[in-house]
């Protein structure tokens with residue numbers, strides 16, 4: 001890339017026709033976290049917890065700061081390939097070792113908001129992807145595939161997680177669609193608005209949690225808990241999504257930004 005191109009980007013960002021769209025939700029104690037089926041005795045991801053150390057007071061007269069803790073997969077967050085058993089043997093597959101180039105990539109945004117509203121268990125199929133491509137052109141290799149459901153617009157955690165007796169009901173993937181994206185299209189990764197990249201009923205799919213299994217098994221990354229996907233064009237946005245550099249991290253809360261022509 002030439003310096004001129006880079007400076008043109010900087011000028012674009014400084015009021016020259018490129019706007020920044022924040023795709024992240026605010027991390028707070030009420031941030032919803034993934035709830036796995038309890039009957040298996042699986043571990044629990046800590047919700048976000050924050051504790052004030054001082055705020056210009058006797059505990060620290062001139063400074064304000066907090067301690068916080070949470071699971072790596074909390075709120076708007078990044079999933080590294082090492083997150084899944086199928087991705088455990090790659091090299092450079094954790095938050096600290098993934099090449100930084102993989103954190104900046106263009107996006108294709110697939111709108112399944114109407115389908116998800118009509119059916120919370122909606123699953124993206126290969127046909128759905130091909131129909132989108134017939135309208136917008138083929139998904140370029142190295143792009144993020146962002147799955148718009150408008151799920152981030154739910155106004156309560158209850159509606160967002162949509163738990164029932166038989167588990168959560170949120171949109172997901174047919175396994176073949178994930179394989180199509182990783183093999184036929186070689187995407188950078190997959191991003192969703194829901195609490196995890198898989199659908200709510202994915203524990204019962206074959207393979208179990210197909211998006212995680214097949215995405216990370218192809219050494220690809222995930223983004224979950226995104227918002228504002230409705231502000232992005234079907235093609236043409238550039239996503240900036242670097243996770244925290246946690247040693248051997250499986251993911252981390254992430255500030256995800258999109259650059260969009262305005």
Ligand code: MN
Pocket residue numbers: 073077078079196197224251
């Ligand atoms: Mn995750």
